[in-house]
Amino acid sequence: GQQVMQIPQYQHVQEGEDFTTYCNSSTTLSNIQWYKQRPGGHPVFLIQLVKSGEVKKQKRLTFQFGEAKKNSSLHITATQTTDVGTYFCAPSGGSNYKLTFGKGTLLTVNP
Amino acid sequence: GAVVSQHPSRVICKSGTSVKIECRSLDFQATTMFWYRQFPKQSLMLMATSNEGSKATYEQGVEKDKFLINHASLTLSTLTVTSAHPEDSSFYICSARDGVRGGGETQYFGPGTRLLVL
Numbered sequence: 001g002q003q004v005m006q007i008p009q010y011q012h013v014q015e016g017e018d019f020t021t022y023c024n025s026s027t028t029l030s031n032i033q034w035y036k037q038r039p040g041g042h043p044v045f046l047i048q049l050v051k052s053g054e055v056k057k058q059k060r061l062t063f064q065f066g067e068a069k070k071n072s073s074l075h076i077t078a079t080q081t082t083d084v085g086t087y088f089c090a091p092s093g094g095s096n097y098k099l100t101f102g103k104g105t106l107l108t109v110n111p
Numbered sequence: 112g113a114v115v116s117q118h119p120s121r122v123i124c125k126s127g128t129s130v131k132i133e134c135r136s137l138d139f140q141a142t143t144m145f146w147y148r149q150f151p152k153q154s155l156m157l158m159a160t161s162n163e164g165s166k167a168t169y170e171q172g173v174e175k176d177k178f179l180i181n182h183a184s185l186t187l188s189t190l191t192v193t194s195a196h197p198e199d200s201s202f203y204i205c206s207a208r209d210g211v212r213g214g215g216e217t218q219y220f221g222p223g224t225r226l227l228v229l
Contacts, residue, residue: 031216042204042220043155088154096143096162097208097216101155 002029002091006102014110019076021105023089031092032072033099034063038085046074046087081109114138115207117221124195125229132190132224134205140185141207145218146178149202161188195228202226 005024013019023032031050035043047056049065049072056063062075076083086106090099114137124130134144143162147155159175161167161182169175179191188207192199202225206218 033217035220042223043206044220045217048216092216096145096160096168097218098145098157098160099206099218100157103154106152 002027002093002100004029004032004089004091004100004102006089006105008105009103010106010108012108012110013079015081016078019079019083019107021074021087021089021107023072023074023102025070025091028069029072029091029093030069032065033090033092034072034074035088035090035101036085037088037104041085043088076107079107079109081111083107084109113209113217113219115141115205115219115221117205117224119224120222121225121227123227123229126196127194130192130195130226132192132203132205132226134188134190134207134221136186136207136209136219139207139209139219141188141209142185143208144182144188145206145208146180146188146190147204147206149204149223151202155204158190192226195226197228200226200228 033048034046037043047063053067054065060077064073086104088101088104090101092099116135118133146158149155158173159167159169161180163182163185167180182188204223206220
């Protein structure tokens with residue numbers, strides 16, 4: 001499967017600060033998806049990136065896919081306490097679009 | 112749209128018993144369903160992929176005789192943990208892919224089932 005490294009593993013910020021998590025692969029990815037899992041909850045789909053150099057925004061969230069399609073990032077501007085959770089990147093592949101989850105970045109926000 | 116349910120949400124059982132977990136796609140037809148296991152503070156690990164009407168494909172290291180998967184219809188898949196032991200205690204999550212309508216790379220996750228084996 002397609003392995004990805006996700007950093008950092010943990011990030012604690014003050015409310016209002018920015019946050020970024022990075023996802024890196026040694027191989028070229030066909031696409032990458034991002035999920036958010038709140039504590040005690042299940043993963044919720046955020047976005048899928050497919051094109052080289054793609055940038056997508058969802059309100060305060062900005063997702064990027066690298067030019068070489070080997071890395072991706074999620075940036076949150078001015079974090080809020082509702083942003084707390086673990087953010088996973090996951091490339092998909094194969095005939096069944098199987099997902100391979102990164103280890104995730106746990107974000108905690110101090111109000 | 113694209114809602115996936117799981118039942119039960121939480122189960123406690125004695126060691127040696129079998130536990131069945133159901134995963135249903137409520138408003139779409141799921142040609143493919145996936146079963147994951149997540150230990151505390153860890154990532155999701157894919158256990159198996161099941162396509163409706165065919166045998167499940169298990170990931171390396173997952174015992175097919177211990178984790179029985181049935182995907183008998185386009186809206187229902189079941190995972191049975193046979194002869195459960197304390198080390199099987201975990202959070203089991205299913206997801207479903209809508210391969211009928213196309214654009215099927217997105218997986219919709221169920222709320223998960225917390226299994227505790229005593």
